Amino acid sequence: MGSNSELxxxxxxxQHLRIRAEASGVALNARSSGSSDIDVRGLQALSxxxxxxxxESLKLEGSEDSERFSDVESAILRTLIQExxxxxxxxxxxxxxxxxxxxLSSKEHVFKAHCYFGAKPSSKTPDxxxxxxxxxxxxxxxxxxxFLINELGIGVKK
Incomplete structure (x- = not known):
């Protein structure tokens, strides 16, 4: 699920593009298919x-636009990405x-990164x-x- 904010x-x-995780005997490698800047939906579609x-299993009402649905989707992403x-x-x-x-013409690519955390459960050596x-x-x-320096307003004053 991507998130938007205005400033x-x-x-x-x-946009969440890829996660690689391992817990409780399950290895997870989920990546948004296709690298098109217009249509990156893989992890969003999964969540x-x-x-x-x-x-549906709880027989609750809630469309994909409802706050309840958004809360459940966010909880799933938080579990996959953080926990x-x-x-x-x-x-x-x-x-x-x-x-x-x-x-499309007003879109500016600010930052894209792949973070490696070194985590490897039950191992003395990092992944x-x-x-x-x-x-x-x-x-x-x-x-x-x-970008970070400009947004945080900590630029060097002359």
Whole structure:
């Protein structure tokens, strides 16, 4: 599930692209299929279907637009991403100019990264060394750092 927020005339769009986790004897490797910037729905589709199944099994009313459905979907994503022995997680952050009429041309790629946490349950050695892989098509680590400094307002004063 992606999330959106607005700040300073821009809409920020966060998308979950990939998770790799291991817990309770289950290895999970879920990735959004296709790398199209227009249609990345894999993890969102998975969490929506699991939320739908959970709501239906409890015989609760709730469309995909309801707050209850959104809460269940968010809980499922939180479990998959934060609580299920996550080894790595990939995400993307884009910025849309709210003053622009054309959403596609106003889309700015801000940050895309794959985070490796080094976690490996019941092992003395890590799965992989802990690091953050920042994608070059989004400006790499330099552009990510510049974005954070600008958004936090901690730029160097002259």
């Amino acid at each position: 300073g005339g821009f809409k920020y769009q966060w 929506k279907q699991l939320a739908k199944s959970a709501i 299920w022995g996550t080894k790595s997680y990939e995400f993307r952050l884009d910025r849309l100019d709210l003053s622009s009429e054309d959403e 992989i060394f802990i690091h953050l892989n920042c994608y070059l098509e989004y400006g790499g680590s330099h552009a990510a750092l510049e």
